[in-house]
Amino acid sequence: MMRLLASVAGALLLALVQAAPSSAMTIEKVVSPKGITFWLVREKAVPLVALNYAFKGGATQDPVGKGGTANLVGDTLDEGAGDLDSKAFHDRLERHAIELSFGASRDEFRGSLRVLNEHRDEAFELLRVALAEPRFEPSAVERVRAQELAGLRRETTNPNSIAGRLWWQTAFPGHPYGLETKGSLETVPTITPADLREFTKRVFARNGLTVSIVGDIDDKTAGDLIDKAFGGLPATNDLKPVADVKPQGLGRRIVAELNVPQAVVTFGGEGVARNDKDFMAAYIVNHILGGGTFSSRLYKEVREKRGLAYGVSESLAWFDHTALIIGGTATRADRTAEALSIIEAETKKMAAEGPTADELTAAKDYLKGAYALSLDTSSKIAAQLTQIQLDKLGIDYIQRRGAMIDAVTLDDAKRVAKRLYGNGMLVTVAGRPKGLASSTQ
Amino acid sequence: MKLTSIAEWTGAAALAVALTLSLSAARAAGPAIADFKLDNGLELVVIPDHRAPVVTHMIWYKVGAADETPGKSGLAHFLEHLMFKGTAKHPAGQFSQVVARMGGQENAFTSNDYTGYYQRVPSEKLKEVMGFEADRMTGLVLTDAVVLPERDVILEERNQRMENNPRARLGEQIDAALFLNSPYGRPVIGWRHEMEGLTKDDAIGFYRRFYGPNNAVVVVAGDVEPQQALAFAKATYGAVKPRADIAPRERPQEPPPAAVRSLTLADPRVEQPVLQRAYLVPSFHTAKAGESEALEVLAHILGAGSNSRLYRALVVDKHVATSAGAYYDSSAYDMSKFGVYGAPGEGVGLPELEKDIDAVIAEVIDKGVTADELERSKARLVADAIYAQDNQATMARWYGQTLMTGGTVADVQSWPQRIHAVTAEQVKDAARHWLEKIRSVTGYLVKDTRPPVNKAERAPAGTPATAEKKS
Numbered sequence: 063m064m065r066l067l068a069s070v071a072g073a074l075l076l077a078l079v080q081a082a083p084s085s086a087m088t089i090e091k092v093v094s095p096k097g098i099t100f101w102l103v104r105e106k107a108v109p110l111v112a113l114n115y116a117f118k119g120g121a122t123q124d125p126v127g128k129g130g131t132a133n134l135v136g137d138t139l140d141e142g143a144g145d146l147d148s149k150a151f152h153d154r155l156e157r158h159a160i161e162l163s164f165g166a167s168r169d170e171f172r173g174s175l176r177v178l179n180e181h182r183d184e185a186f187e188l189l190r191v192a193l194a195e196p197r198f199e200p201s202a203v204e205r206v207r208a209q210e211l212a213g214l215r216r217e218t219t220n221p222n223s224i225a226g227r228l229w230w231q232t233a234f235p236g237h238p239y240g241l242e243t244k245g246s247l248e249t250v251p252t253i254t255p256a257d258l259r260e261f262t263k264r265v266f267a268r269n270g271l272t273v274s275i276v277g278d279i280d281d282k283t284a285g286d287l288i289d290k291a292f293g294g295l296p297a298t299n300d301l302k303p304v305a306d307v308k309p310q311g312l313g314r315r316i317v318a319e320l321n322v323p324q325a326v327v328t329f330g331g332e333g334v335a336r337n338d339k340d341f342m343a344a345y346i347v348n349h350i351l352g353g354g355t356f357s358s359r360l361y362k363e364v365r366e367k368r369g370l371a372y373g374v375s376e377s378l379a380w381f382d383h384t385a386l387i388i389g390g391t392a393t394r395a396d397r398t399a400e401a402l403s404i405i406e407a408e409t410k411k412m413a414a415e416g417p418t419a420d421e422l423t424a425a426k427d428y429l430k431g432a433y434a435l436s437l438d439t440s441s442k443i444a445a446q447l448t449q450i451q452l453d454k455l456g457i458d459y460i461q462r463r464g465a466m467i468d469a470v471t472l473d474d475a476k477r478v479a480k481r482l483y484g485n486g487m488l489v490t491v492a493g494r495p496k497g498l499a500s501s502t503q
Numbered sequence: 504m505k506l507t508s509i510a511e512w513t514g515a516a517a518l519a520v521a522l523t524l525s526l527s528a529a530r531a532a533g534p535a536i537a538d539f540k541l542d543n544g545l546e547l548v549v550i551p552d553h554r555a556p557v558v559t560h561m562i563w564y565k566v567g568a569a570d571e572t573p574g575k576s577g578l579a580h581f582l583e584h585l586m587f588k589g590t591a592k593h594p595a596g597q598f599s600q601v602v603a604r605m606g607g608q609e610n611a612f613t614s615n616d617y618t619g620y621y622q623r624v625p626s627e628k629l630k631e632v633m634g635f636e637a638d639r640m641t642g643l644v645l646t647d648a649v650v651l652p653e654r655d656v657i658l659e660e661r662n663q664r665m666e667n668n669p670r671a672r673l674g675e676q677i678d679a680a681l682f683l684n685s686p687y688g689r690p691v692i693g694w695r696h697e698m699e700g701l702t703k704d705d706a707i708g709f710y711r712r713f714y715g716p717n718n719a720v721v722v723v724a725g726d727v728e729p730q731q732a733l734a735f736a737k738a739t740y741g742a743v744k745p746r747a748d749i750a751p752r753e754r755p756q757e758p759p760p761a762a763v764r765s766l767t768l769a770d771p772r773v774e775q776p777v778l779q780r781a782y783l784v785p786s787f788h789t790a791k792a793g794e795s796e797a798l799e800v801l802a803h804i805l806g807a808g809s810n811s812r813l814y815r816a817l818v819v820d821k822h823v824a825t826s827a828g829a830y831y832d833s834s835a836y837d838m839s840k841f842g843v844y845g846a847p848g849e850g851v852g853l854p855e856l857e858k859d860i861d862a863v864i865a866e867v868i869d870k871g872v873t874a875d876e877l878e879r880s881k882a883r884l885v886a887d888a889i890y891a892q893d894n895q896a897t898m899a900r901w902y903g904q905t906l907m908t909g910g911t912v913a914d915v916q917s918w919p920q921r922i923h924a925v926t927a928e929q930v931k932d933a934a935r936h937w938l939e940k941i942r943s944v945t946g947y948l949v950k951d952t953r954p955p956v957n958k959a960e961r962a963p964a965g966t967p968a969t970a971e972k973k974s
Contacts, residue, residue, distance in 0.1 A: 435608055
């Protein structure tokens with residue numbers, strides 16, 4: 063997957079780039095009879111289809127003061143639609159082993175569907191009614207709301223959630239990105255079924271739709287099924303504008319006191335936009351400093367040499383209106399200060415000197431080769447195609463990607479390292495780190 | 504042949520039903536699997552999948568936390584971490600660097616019954632990673648310089664998984680109370696006070712007892728032909744001498760349960776109380792024919808998803824819980840667990856919730872399950888076997904786990920057929936026989952409202968089914 067929902071240091075929405083060219087995979091761009099453009103990969107090995115799609119407009123479209131609306135829509139869409147109440151709807155899903163999921167990210171409302179060939183008509187019909195005729199019955203909404211609130215209450219004492227929330231609200235004060243996608247204990251109780259319905263009417267429209275489908279299916283059948291699911295939706299959405307924004311508070315450290323044996327740290331700063339000419343260089347440099355393998359600098363220094371943490375990593379994350387580097391770790395309280403000073407020192411060193419030529423070569427090899435691993439199941443391929451479309455990278459991106467990585471020079475990497483790591487980080491900590499207090503600069 | 508709709512069985516004639524069952528099950532049984540044994544005792548399973556030019560290569564050792572000497576809890580998992588510290592031939596970090604240069608991914612995992620290592624790499628690199636893995640099967644070299652920082656890492660892992668997570672701590676306590684004699688009562692990650700004392704010599708001793716070709720299974724899933732994989736395995740693993748003295752897996756067994764047990768874990772961070780219960784039940788390996796499959800269907804009907812008995816009764820109809828469900832783990836070498844759980848809604852006490860859970864279970868024991876529930880659940884479970892074929896790593900894990908816990912390749916392949924064969928009577932019998940309260944431990948997670956005491960005096964705990972090297 064190119065972009066995944068990860069929970070590093072709490073409910074961070076991370077966008078990770080991975081990549082890997084699949085050998086003979088052919089992507090077709092198809093237009094359905096009703097005019098919906100989608101990407102298709104035919105794969106006959108297993109008798110199933112995997113659909114992945116996104117509507118522009120996620121949690122940023124929550125009504126003011128009603129944070130968590132998009133998220134609650136996602137968790138309530140399968141609770142009854144059209145003639146089917148919640149029980150009947152779930153009964154159809156289970157009986158036909160249909161996997162239907164919905165979820166909100168900051169910028170998009172996303173969904174996926176996986177079904178065996180024999181039940182795909184039924185599956186796309188259920189998707190159609192879920193999107194077009196959700197019931198949002200009060201009893202179902204209250205039940206799901208109670209689950210959300212129970213989760214939010216648990217988060218109030220969870221160090222990962224605390225450090226993560228603190229980071230986002232400090233980085234983006236007064237902006238929708240500063241709010242958690244799932245809302246808060248204050249906002250979730252205020253959301254009404256009418257709010258949920260209103261959200262679907264504003265967001266679920268054909269002009270904001272991106273669709274990918276992978277599986278044992280031809281273009282004609284896929285087009286008809288996609289028309290069935292999405293063809294009846296309004297032509298245009300009604301989104302409120304969202305301002306471009308940069309993360310605030312770089313250089314600050316904020317400690318939230320919590321009685322846990324291990325302190326959880328979130329750190330991050332300004333990243334690089336997906337369409338920036340420096341993106342690929344940033345992607346490589348980030349991988350060398352804190353990417354998710356056993357050979358990153360942070361992994362070696364923090365975990366392997368000193369045993370300070372079980373995990374430490376950072377990623378590039380990009381959104382429609384900002385771009386970030388963001389990472390996290392969890393360390394014992396009496397050595398949190400040491401771990402943070404090492405992360406800081408490594409970050410500064412990377413800004414000053416950049417990577418070595420050997421590191422650059424090794425990172426390129428990894429990033430080129432590993433792309434295939436993100437394209438080895440139907441669902442992963444479908445998700446990847448949706449992300450490539452959202453990022454506007456072009457239908458030949460998978461073929462071009464290797465050359466784009468190879469084109470990054472050591473000078474590029476050094477220059478971009480300075481750009482990425484030269485401005486300082488915002489650091490939030492939840493726990494009782496010894497000798498470490500909040501600081502402001 | 505075209506698959507007939509699984510969901511339409513109920514309306515079909517008896518003969519058609521039988522036909523549909525066998526066709527669907529045949530499709531669900533999956534691709535042609537090859538199963539070899541090398542002269543040195545190593546077993547090799549190959550699961551071809553040519554969709555992408557990658558392979559998942561896994562080596563599974565038949566040793567886990569349940570094989571640790573008492574007093575050395577956490578050792579199997581600690582050794583798993585230390586296996587990345589290099590050999591005489593390949594110094595520390597080299598294997599990982601080579602895998603990274605291939606664009607590969609790697610990791611490792613430990614459970615009660617097995618320890619596994621894997622790499623996901625381009626197909627043409629299979630032989631090379633086999634060579635590295637064969638080398639560290641017997642060639643590991645450890646020094647205190649690498650062992651001691653790694654011990655700090657596993658202690659941080661314990662903090663992250665357990666001490667920072669009240670629900671995990673409750674699970675750890677339930678296991679400790681459920682298994683009176685079996686080593687399954689010890690957490691895989693280890694008890695902190697014992698982890699702190701683990702040494703290089705402990706790790707090397709454990710390694711020499713259990714790591715060898717005749718105690719291992721290699722599973723390769725992906726873009727490779729079986730004969731090719733066999734040739735690679737012979738050229739690499741084939742050169743490793745078998746260990747003569749690997750002891751049979753004869754762990755202490757559980758006595759018949761004699762007491763209903765319950766425990767309460769109070770933690771100041773609990774904002775949502777929870778009830779978890781575990782029953783001592785057979786695994787696939789220890790069960791009589793058909794019993795484990797009936798438990799799988801029972802767990803599904805009782806507690807999987809929004810239309811399960813527990814969810815409908817507690818969450819939808821009575822509004823006493825925000826979540827409720829059940830699970831069964833068939834993959835254990837010795838006795839296993841059947842679990843039920845629920846989180847009460849606001850204003851509902853755990854005793855009230857427990858009464859409602861008990862009522863749902865009593866009804867299944869008393870009246871059994873409906874034909875509709877049975878068919879729906881079986882359809883869903885069998886479909887999972889087809890979905891699994893879309894993911895080579897899932898397939899490799901499924902086969903590996905089965906072979907590590909007393910099963911065979913044929914057992915994995917016959918799983919859909921065996922699930923199809925489960926009858927309503929068997930499900931009812933399983934509930935009556937195994938969901939006896941005397942077989943269970945019920946754990947209550949509540950908020951600790953006492954003033955804080957010195958942390959060192961309160962030793963916390965918790966257990967995962969498996970402990971992974973890296974998240």
